Amino acid sequence: MTRTLPAGISVTVRVPASSANLGPGFDSLGIALGLYDEITVSTTDTGLAIRVEGEGADDVPWGPSHLVVRAIERGLQAAGVWADGLDVVCRNVIPHSRGLGSSASAVVGGLAAGRGLAAKFDPELAYDDAVMVQLASEFEGHPDNASASVLGGIVVSWTETDRPAEGNGAEHHRSVDPRFRLYRAVRLAPHASLRPVVLIPEERSSTAHTRGLLPDMVPHVDAAFNASRAALAVVALTQRPDLLMPATADRLHQGYRASALPLTTKWIERLRNAGIPATVSGAGPTVLAFATSEFPSELRELAIADGLRVLEPGIADGVSVD
Numbered sequence: 001m002t003r004t005l006p007a008g009i010s011v012t013v014r015v016p017a018s019s020a021n022l023g024p025g026f027d028s029l030g031i032a033l034g035l036y037d038e039i040t041v042s043t044t045d046t047g048l049a050i051r052v053e054g055e056g057a058d059d060v061p062w063g064p065s066h067l068v069v070r071a072i073e074r075g076l077q078a079a080g081v082w083a084d085g086l087d088v089v090c091r092n093v094i095p096h097s098r099g100l101g102s103s104a105s106a107v108v109g110g111l112a113a114g115r116g117l118a119a120k121f122d123p124e125l126a127y128d129d130a131v132m133v134q135l136a137s138e139f140e141g142h143p144d145n146a147s148a149s150v151l152g153g154i155v156v157s158w159t160e161t162d163r164p165a166e167g168n169g170a171e172h173h174r175s176v177d178p179r180f181r182l183y184r185a186v187r188l189a190p191h192a193s194l195r196p197v198v199l200i201p202e203e204r205s206s207t208a209h210t211r212g213l214l215p216d217m218v219p220h221v222d223a224a225f226n227a228s229r230a231a232l233a234v235v236a237l238t239q240r241p242d243l244l245m246p247a248t249a250d251r252l253h254q255g256y257r258a259s260a261l262p263l264t265t266k267w268i269e270r271l272r273n274a275g276i277p278a279t280v281s282g283a284g285p286t287v288l289a290f291a292t293s294e295f296p297s298e299l300r301e302l303a304i305a306d307g308l309r310v311l312e313p314g315i316a317d318g319v320s321v322d
Contacts, residue, residue, distance in 0.1 A: 003121075005076075005083045010042040011116035016316035017094040017197070018101035018148035019288045020238070023248030023279040024041035024229035028154045030148035030274075031237075033196060034313040036090050038104050039068060041113040051277035056102070066090075067103060068110040071139065073116020078135055079125040083117065097204035099282035104145035108134045108319050129318070130184075135156075135200040137183035138289030145282065147185030152318030154237050157185035172309075188234065190315050191241050197295050200309040201263055211254050222251040237316035240291050244277040248290070254280050261285050263306065274299060 017035040020027070050066055060066055066088055076082055094102045111132055119126035129150055136146035143157035160182040199236050236247035257280065258265040264285045271278035271289050273298070281288040287308075289295075300310050 001080075002077075003081050005043045005117060005121050007043050007045045007085065009117050009120050011113055011120065012039065012322045013039040013041070013109045013116065014322075015039070015105045015149055015319040016152065017105055018145040019099065019196070019281040019286075020101065020144035020148070020164065021250070021253065021279065022154075022288070023251070023254075023277075023283060024226045024250045024254050025144075025156075025233055026226070026250075027142045027144055028081055028157055029230065029233060030144040030157065031190070031196065032148045032152045032155075032316040032318060033100065033198065034316040035092065035094050035100065036316070037094050037109055037309070039091075039109045039113055040089045041072060041117065042087040043083040043117060044087050046085040048086050048088070050086075050088040050090070051278075052090045052092065054090075055094060056092055056096040059096065061199065064200045067106045067139075068072050068113075071107045071110025071136075072114045072117075074110040074135060074139075075112075076118060078111075078127060078131065079115060079118035081112070081118045081121060081125060082089050095200055095286075098200055099286040100198070100200075101145035101149060101224040101282065104136065105149050107139040108132070108146055108149040111135050112319045112321050119321075127232050132319075133185050134183050138181075143183040143185055143245060146205045147167065147183070148317050151185060151187040152316055154188040154190050154315070155185045156188060157183065159183055172289060187240050187318075191238055193241050194237065194315060195291040195293075195295070195312060196315060197291050198291070198309075198311050198313060199267055199303050200311065201285045202307055203285055204265070213260060214253055215256065215315045218252060226252045228251060237290075239289070245272070245275070248277040248279050250279065254288075257284060263308075267303065267306070267308070270302075271299070 137143035
């Protein structure tokens with residue numbers, strides 16, 4: 001039975017950006033970055049009011065089709081509650097269509113708001129982060145960005161296609177089609193010396209377009225290369241940052257996308273030639289670099305001259321709710 005929330009319950013959500021792949025970990029490795037969108041949601045007697053400030057304010061619908069609103073409603077539904085009215089304010093900082101997980105952050109933020117509203121009404125209605133990863137990944141179609149924004153830190157994520165097993169916290173999916181996808185993720189503690197740097201172009205990139213550049217099949221030697229480098233990346237990111245250069249190498253996606261991302265490709269090569277491990281952030285066009293000391297001022301100045309924003313956001317914790 002669905003319970004209706006009274007008017008006057010309010011939550012504020014702070015949700016981090018994310019970067020996916022980290023080189024070889026295609027659709028599986030991710031990291032939460034300290035750029036935050038903030039969402040304030042209040043229950044009202046009726047209707048929907050939504051306001052969007054900052055990044056993407058002129059590009060997204062201000063109504064029930066807004067991604068945050070859809071995610072809030074899904075979060076409420078998952079908790080077994082509903083609201084007759086909502087007032088939603090989105091304050092966006094995460095750049096859109098730049099490979100920094102803005103859509104995943106919107107989904108995670110909305111779900112967290114729905115869970116938070118339900119928990120303020122009845123603490124026993126709050127579901128755990130594993131369910132949050134599942135719900136967010138259903139929106140996204142893959143769990144790398146979403147799980148990073150939920151859990152924070154560095155994440156390894158994967159997808160299962162079998163029915164959930166007993167005792168894994170996903171009993172509410174037990175009656176679904178056996179082809180149902182179960183999304184999983186675990187958080188890793190990053191090495192203390194890691195200092196992610198992002199170089200953000202003004203141009204935008206469509207994930208659908210850049211995914212369309214990838215082949216349906218890859219050579220076995222390239223698959224083996226990436227399997228070894230993805231495993232090495234886990235070691236490098238958590239214990240041996242001196243191994244980050246080989247650990248961020250990739251043969252599955254970056255080369256195929258290079259022609260569509262000339263500025264990104266140029267800067268990845270420039271940074272790697274300077275001894276700084278660098279990769280495409282998600283589907284691009286942002287460049288993600290892993291520094292372990294101060295980012296060179298001369299490279300920063302050259303990047304700015306090329307029209308890139310250079311930020312050092314730090315590694316973030318997961319989504320928070322007040």
